[in-house]
Amino acid sequence: MYYFDHSATTKPHKEVLDTFVKVNEEFFANPASLHELGVDANTLLSRARKQVADMLGTEENKVIFTSGGTESNHFAIHGLAKKVQSRGKHIITSSIEHPSVMESIKQLELQGFEVDYLPVNKKGIISIDELKSKLRKDTILVSIMHINNELGSIQPIAEISHLVHQNSRAFVHVDAVQSFGKYPVSFTLLGADVLTLTGHKFNGLKGTGIVAWKDHVSFEPTIVGGGQEFGLRSGTVPVAQAVAFAKAMRLSFENQPTMLTKYEKWNSQLRQLMSHLKDVLVVSGEDAAAHILTISVRNLKGEVLVNALQSKDIIVSTSSACSSKQTKSSHVIQAIGVSDDYKKGVIRISLGTSNDNQQIDYFIEHFSAIIKRIKGE
Amino acid sequence: MEWKEILIRYGELSTKGRNRHEFTGRLRDNIRYAFADLPKFQIVTERDRMFIRPNDQETMDQLIKRLPSIFGIQSFSPVASCSQDLEDIKQTAINVIGSLDRENKTFKVTVKRSYKPFEMETNELQQFVGSNVLRTFSDLQVQMKKPDINLHVEVRREAVYMMAQVIPGAGGLPIGSNGKSLLMLSGGIDSPVAGYQMLKRGVRLDAIHFYSPPYTSERSKEKVMDLAEKLSRFGASVKLHIIPFTAIQEQIQKQIPENVSMTTTRRMMLKIADLVREETGALAIITGESLGQVASQTLESLTAINAVTNTPILRPLISFDKQDIIEIAQDIETYEVSIRPYEDCCTIFTPASPKTKPKLDKVEYYESFKSFEEMIEEAVSEREIMVFPKKKKQDKFSDLL
Numbered sequence: 219m220y221y222f223d224h225s226a227t228t229k230p231h232k233e234v235l236d237t238f239v240k241v242n243e244e245f246f247a248n249p250a251s252l253h254e255l256g257v258d259a260n261t262l263l264s265r266a267r268k269q270v271a272d273m274l275g276t277e278e279n280k281v282i283f284t285s286g287g288t289e290s291n292h293f294a295i296h297g298l299a300k301k302v303q304s305r306g307k308h309i310i311t312s313s314i315e316h317p318s319v320m321e322s323i324k325q326l327e328l329q330g331f332e333v334d335y336l337p338v339n340k341k342g343i344i345s346i347d348e349l350k351s352k353l354r355k356d357t358i359l360v361s362i363m364h365i366n367n368e369l370g371s372i373q374p375i376a377e378i379s380h381l382v383h384q385n386s387r388a389f390v391h392v393d394a395v396q397s398f399g400k401y402p403v404s405f406t407l408l409g410a411d412v413l414t415l416t417g418h419k420f421n422g423l424k425g426t427g428i429v430a431w432k433d434h435v436s437f438e439p440t441i442v443g444g445g446q447e448f449g450l451r452s453g454t455v456p457v458a459q460a461v462a463f464a465k466a467m468r469l470s471f472e473n474q475p476t477m478l479t480k481y482e483k484w485n486s487q488l489r490q491l492m493s494h495l496k497d498v499l500v501v502s503g504e505d506a507a508a509h510i511l512t513i514s515v516r517n518l519k520g521e522v523l524v525n526a527l528q529s530k531d532i533i534v535s536t537s538s539a540c541s542s543k544q545t546k547s548s549h550v551i552q553a554i555g556v557s558d559d560y561k562k563g564v565i566r567i568s569l570g571t572s573n574d575n576q577q578i579d580y581f582i583e584h585f586s587a588i589i590k591r592i593k594g595e
Numbered sequence: 596m597e598w599k600e601i602l603i604r605y606g607e608l609s610t611k612g613r614n615r616h617e618f619t620g621r622l623r624d625n626i627r628y629a630f631a632d633l634p635k636f637q638i639v640t641e642r643d644r645m646f647i648r649p650n651d652q653e654t655m656d657q658l659i660k661r662l663p664s665i666f667g668i669q670s671f672s673p674v675a676s677c678s679q680d681l682e683d684i685k686q687t688a689i690n691v692i693g694s695l696d697r698e699n700k701t702f703k704v705t706v707k708r709s710y711k712p713f714e715m716e717t718n719e720l721q722q723f724v725g726s727n728v729l730r731t732f733s734d735l736q737v738q739m740k741k742p743d744i745n746l747h748v749e750v751r752r753e754a755v756y757m758m759a760q761v762i763p764g765a766g767g768l769p770i771g772s773n774g775k776s777l778l779m780l781s782g783g784i785d786s787p788v789a790g791y792q793m794l795k796r797g798v799r800l801d802a803i804h805f806y807s808p809p810y811t812s813e814r815s816k817e818k819v820m821d822l823a824e825k826l827s828r829f830g831a832s833v834k835l836h837i838i839p840f841t842a843i844q845e846q847i848q849k850q851i852p853e854n855v856s857m858t859t860t861r862r863m864m865l866k867i868a869d870l871v872r873e874e875t876g877a878l879a880i881i882t883g884e885s886l887g888q889v890a891s892q893t894l895e896s897l898t899a900i901n902a903v904t905n906t907p908i909l910r911p912l913i914s915f916d917k918q919d920i921i922e923i924a925q926d927i928e929t930y931e932v933s934i935r936p937y938e939d940c941c942t943i944f945t946p947a948s949p950k951t952k953p954k955l956d957k958v959e960y961y962e963s964f965k966s967f968e969e970m971i972e973e974a975v976s977e978r979e980i981m982v983f984p985k986k987k988k989q990d991k992f993s994d995l996l
Contacts, residue, residue: 237995252936257814262992269996461995468996 220532220577224419224570225367225396225510231421231571234466238423241458249455250446263457266464273471274413274430275404282447283460286427287395287416288318293451294391294412294429295322297437299331299359305387306356307331312344312373314366314550319393323361336362341503342371342554350381357388364397364408368537368550368566370502370510372401379409389435395419399470400478400509411435415467417459421571422466426459473571481508481569484578488567491582495589499560501551509569512537514556515589518563526592527565530584534565598655599676601662602758603645604669607768619645621769621797622667625830629665633657659762665830666795667772668764676754679713684720684755685727688746691757692728692735701738702728707749724748768797770831775799776879776909777872778826779864780819780835782937785883785912787822787929788920791829792911793881800826800833801875803868805840815937820981825929827983836871837979840864843970850965857949858958861891861900863967869904870975879907885920886913895952902955 221229230238241262247255249263268278284290299309311323313335327333334352336344344362353360360382365372379390392410394403399420405413412435417426431437443452485508492498497516515523520536527534537548547561556564567581605619619640626638626647636649636658649655655673662671677687692702704725708717715723724746729735735744746759778790780802790800804819816837827833843863851859868880884892891900901908912920924930 241995252812252814254813257817262995265992265996464996 220530220580221572222567222569222581223533223535224572225566225568226535227418227424228421228570229572230418230423230462231466231469233469234422234462237465238458238462241461245457249457250444259457263455263460266457266461269464270428270467271430273404273467275406276430276432279448280432280435281428281430282451283455283463284427284429284451285425286418287316287393287414290414290416290427290429291316291318291391291393292322293437293440294414295319295359295361296326296440297429297450298389298391298412298435299326300438301436302358302389303331306354306358308334308354308357309359309361310334310336310349310352310357310388311361312336312338312363313553314338314342314369314371315361315363316367316393316395319361319363320549338371338553340554341506342366342369342550343373343503344378346374346377346381349378350385353382353386353388355386357386359391360388361391361393363393363395364403365394365401365507365510366550367396367510368548369512369554370396370506370508372397372505372507375408375410379411383409396510397507398467399474400481400507402474405430405432417463417466420466420470422470423459423462426463426466428463477571478508480573484569484573484575485509485511487578487582491585495586497593498589499556501554501556501560501564511567511569513565513567514560515563515565515593516559518592520563520565522592523563523565523589526588527585530588532581532584534567537564537566597652597675598659598673599648599754599756600674601647601655601658601671602674603647603662603671603764605643605645605667607667607669607766615642618667618769618772621772622665625667625769625771626665629830630658630661662764663762664765664828666765666767666797667769669766670761670764672758672761674756674758676756679710679750679755681714681723684724684748687755687757688724688728688748689731691759692732692744692746695744695760697732697734697744700735700743701741702735702744702746703737703739703742704728704746704748707747710750710752713750720748720750765795767795770794770797770829771799773797773799775801775875775877776881777868777875777877778802778881779868779883780804780822781883782815782819782822782933783883784924784930784933785885785888785920787826787883787933788923788927789881789883789909789911790826791923791927791929793909794826794829794831798881799831800881801836801871801877802826802833803836803838803871805838805864805867807841807844808839810841810844812937814935818932818935818937820983820985821932822929823981823983824985825927825932829927833983834875835981835983836875837981838867838871838974839977839979840974843967843974846965846967846970851961853946854948854950855953855958855961856946857891858896858899858953859962861896862903862958862962863971865900865908866903866967867971867975869906870971871978872906874975879909880904881909881911883912883920884910885915885917888917890949890951893951896950899953899955899958902959 245259245262247259249260267281271278271281309331323333336348338344362373364375375392382388382390389411391412392408394413395416397403398415412431415428418424437450439450441451446452446455488511492500492513499514501512501514524536551564623638623640633654639646675687675691677683704721706717706721744759749756776798778800780786802823806816823833823835847856847859
């Protein structure tokens with residue numbers, strides 16, 4: 219199988235699964251328990267938390283474990299907005315955010331918050347000037363994703379954070395779900411106040427995620443109960459998931475520079491191929507992230523293309539998995555203004571650690587033939 | 596913003612007359628000890644101030660982050676440097692001010708020009724820097740007397756130095772400059788704070804803890820070890836003495852009427868502490884007692900307990916409100932450890948209604964039926980001693996992470 223849908227999810231690394239099993243077998247106790255087993259589980263949990271904090275450049279009391287990207291984004295946005303709403307009720311976000319950000323913010327909008335949705339250019343990037351003009355005295359949150367899941371567009375987060383912090387009292391939340399492990403991600407590099415990640419995008423487990431933040435950020439809990447995770451997210455902490463997350467994150471962190479070189483090489487090979495094909499449009503901007511290449515075939519349905527490629531064991535997806543079951547084209551494709559004859563035929567090729575040179579060669583070898591065949595040429 | 600060096604102001608130290616050398620030397624050694632994990636850096640000690648010059652920016656960031664916890668420092672300032680080129684001076688000034696919070700702040704420039712061949716006069720340079728900064732940051736208000744931000748520019752032969760930010764230090768005196776004392780460390784919120792207060796006054800600490808297995812668990816002991824570890828992070832190692840206390844406590848339960856058993860327990864603890872103090876060469880005993888907080892901390896109780904020794908007992912928290920103590924505990928990060936819910940030997944044998952006004956003669960009378968001396972000596976000789984900060988122990992989790 220030739221898997222090119224890593225932005226939807228990845229296969230967990232063997233080491234991560236081993237950790238998950240071993241922690242479940244040996245450190246299964248509730249980390250809140252007083253007895254020795256509980257204390258051990260709690261020590262292990264703290265170590266995992268510290269490891270996560272160290273890699274992102276924050277402190278260990280500023281990381282909580284969640285059930286994944288969607289929960290993390292929801293917590294970051296709702297938790298922060300509810301906590302600081304006395305300072306203002308204005309939020310800025312982009313028009314191409316992941317639904318978990320978009321819908322969380324829309325919920326707040328219904329509850330009386332004011333929201334500005336920044337448009338993006340053809341490459342899927344917001345305008346810094348536009349952001350500046352939207353910042354207000356009562357802006358409390360600017361939530362902009364690092365790398366877009368459908369296009370691979372990379373937002374100038376460092377510049378955004380700097381601008382926001384210089385010109386307002388707002389906090390910057392960055393959804394880094396698609397970027398961690400592919401590009402360098404840390405508080406120092408991005409200047410953000412809150413970062414959200416999920417494990418399954420970097421060969422960790424589904425159902426694992428974190429929210430991390432810097433000094434001076436505080437949240438209102440969104441799940442209440444026993445007061446776990448510093449009172450911010452109640453519920454017995456799944457230690458095995460947390461440790462597996464920390465492990466996947468470390469492996470991914472260590473391999474990031476090596477993998478990025480590979481993605482860059484493969485990306486330019488694939489772009490080379492696409493540029494030679496008639497009726498194929500590269501939707502991703504030329505400076506988009508190397509691990510995501512979105513293209514479209516004229517007057518074709520993406521779904522047909524996905525099925526045709528699958529017959530040759532090549533797995534890709536139509537835009538993102540989160541929007542792929544909807545029949546109309548996604549809000550991201552709408553936002554960058556793809557012309558009508560290319561709107562329906564969008565597919566996303568997303569690279570990951572399971573790929574190698576030979577797989578890229580295979581893809582290149584079969585892709586044009588498949589296109590020709592389904593176009594009846 | 597790139598910083599070149601850090602200027603440290605001693606504050607209280609500068610008033611120490613002929614002992615000054617000892618104090619500044621102690622401070623320098625403590626800084627070296629506290630930052631032993633960082634790459635080597637230069638420390639230059641002068642009469643009124645000290646300069647630290649790290650070789651890279653990362654060490655600089657670490658120093659700025661951690662210096663506020665070192666005792667004996669009144670305040671410190673990161674210093675930037677640049678060439679004598681005017682454009683360079685202008686840009687550096689803007690960067691230095693740009694790194695500060697400027698909202699509704701007043702501002703002035705102070706120039707010192709010890710390098711006389713420099714092209715501008717003092718006033719000229721002052722105006723040049725001031726006007727350029729104001730042009731960039733129009734929200735600043737100029738004020739000559741007591742401005743919020745005072746940008747110091749010093750033109751020296753080798754470079755131009757600039758600083759504006761004054762970061763408050765921990766104050767107090769360098770640890771070790773006031774001898775050693777023995778801290779009675781229970782595991783509660785107060786005693787680590789008491790230890791911290793004395794560390795701040797330059798006192799080096801040994802700590803003593805009373806351990807009563809199986810009534811109290813291994814966890815409660817670990818909790819105290821963690822507290823000792825926390826206290827050792829302020830720039831001096833802490834030696835912890837753990838006293839096996841079970842036998843004595845059981846004896847007290849048997850011999851002494853319940854309502855004064857708490858007083859006797861404290862007296863025995865103090866006797867033991869005094870022996871350990873003598874053996875380790877400490878001069879005083881430190882407790883976290885706060886007047887009236889619990890039954891053992893009324894003046895009557897303190898009198899009855901104190902009667903067993905003439906050693907000075909330092910009670911830095913005696914006048915503190917609980918809330919103030921909690922705030923300090925949170926600042927020094929012992930609070931999180933102290934509130935772990937494990938019983939210690941004081942909470943587990945607490946009588947239902949202890950006397951708040953025990954009579955010394957009565958207590959002495961009850962104690963006279965049984966000699967505790969032998970048990971006390973045995974407890975002291977069988978104590979466990981540990982030194983913090985602890986070296987990293989074998990890690991059973993490493994392959995999981």
